[in-house]
Amino acid sequence: MKPRRFFQFLLLALLCLSLLACGQTEKKAQGLYDQAAQLEQSGDRPGAVAQYQLLLTTYPKSQVAPQAQAALTRLQQILENERQAALARTVKEASYQAVDSIVKVIDGYQAMFNRLPRKAKDFDNPAFFFDSAYMAGTVPAGYTVYLAPGSGGTYRIWSLKGEGDAGYVLDGKTGVFSEITRAQALEEIAANYAEEKRSGGLVFLQPQARGGQAAKK
Numbered sequence: 001m002k003p004r005r006f007f008q009f010l011l012l013a014l015l016c017l018s019l020l021a022c023g024q025t026e027k028k029a030q031g032l033y034d035q036a037a038q039l040e041q042s043g044d045r046p047g048a049v050a051q052y053q054l055l056l057t058t059y060p061k062s063q064v065a066p067q068a069q070a071a072l073t074r075l076q077q078i079l080e081n082e083r084q085a086a087l088a089r090t091v092k093e094a095s096y097q098a099v100d101s102i103v104k105v106i107d108g109y110q111a112m113f114n115r116l117p118r119k120a121k122d123f124d125n126p127a128f129f130f131d132s133a134y135m136a137g138t139v140p141a142g143y144t145v146y147l148a149p150g151s152g153g154t155y156r157i158w159s160l161k162g163e164g165d166a167g168y169v170l171d172g173k174t175g176v177f178s179e180i181t182r183a184q185a186l187e188e189i190a191a192n193y194a195e196e197k198r199s200g201g202l203v204f205l206q207p208q209a210r211g212g213q214a215a216k217k
Contacts, residue, residue: 029055029062036068040075049075095159095168096177098145101138102157102202103170105130116172118149120197120204136199146185148193148205158185 036051052072056065109117109128117123123132139145146158154173160182161167169180193205 025059026062026064029059029064032059033064033068036071040071045075045079049079091161091166092168092177092179094140095143095161096170098140098143098159098161099157099168099170099177102135102145102147103172105135105138106155106172116149116153116155119206120199132197132199132202132204136202139201141201144201144203146189146193146203146205148189149207158189160185 032051032055036048036055039045039051040048049072052068052075055062055068056072059065105123106117108130109123112128113125120132122128123130123135142162144160146160148156154171156172157170158180159168159170163182165182167180167182167185168177169185170177189205192208194208195203196206197204
């Protein structure tokens, strides 16, 4: 075989091998992409994320890599949204637990005396089983709970955790437990109430007379 033809043959062989290797790479990359898509369809988002990441790490220049990157970004955002939603639910549940025992004490007082308590000393009535010290003891560590009588014989309870921005307020009349920022809660308290008594993490409030002292934080 002449040298020129030999080199032509060699180049052709190398080209064929290169095309074959490229085809195998694309086939494997597509296989990983299909597996990731199937995992996502079955509801296994973390598994799909891991598979897309494997594809991008192993075959970063494959034809399906851009699609895999787009799918990975989308799934990571979905998982982050789910994580944030789960965290918010956990915070809300913990915040409600911080006021639940106090609500039960208020309900018990109302059932026993046929009226809502108006001041901290009402709970310290010798005829009542759960005094203000007991109520303070039910507030979880790290929480501050503000209890205030409201108009129409109802009450409001704010639950704030540590120095975080998120808090919750319970409207005793409607039973609605809604999210409120720390700043909003403290602003409402300062504008309308004065501190009557503080025991541990529980702060009893009284309606504030015009020009009266604002509730402490």
